[in-house]
Amino acid sequence: QVQLVESGGGLVQPGGSLRLSCAASGLRLSTCAMAWYRQAPGKQRDLVALINSSGVTNYADSVKGRFTISRDNAKATMYLQMNSLKPEDTAIYYCYAREPFSPSYWGQGTQVTVSS
Secondary structure, three states, rough: OOOOEHHHHHHHOOOEEEEEEEEEEOOOOHHEEEEEEEEOOOOOOOOOEEOOOOOOOEEEEOOOOEEEEEEHHHHHHEEEEOOOOOOHHHEEEEEEOOOOOEEEOOOEEEEEEEEE
């Protein structure tokens, strides 16, 4: 059974850093496209960062230069390093993964709150 489990969220002050992790099971991670999405209350779920199976990354304009997505296939884990956090980064962050010829999968989400 496919499972994605996020961790690492929490409360941080503006300018601080957090690292989110997404542990995957039931997936051949080396073939997956993976991404982080986020959703704030009353807003749509938006793409934050994507990393394909070759390690090529893409970022939303709002996080470029501050966030870094990475993956460790041997550990079956994806990461999102978030630096210089802003209050507008506050959201639930979701892990996403998709194998070829398979449906998309989502984690349960982890809350990130940026506040003084």
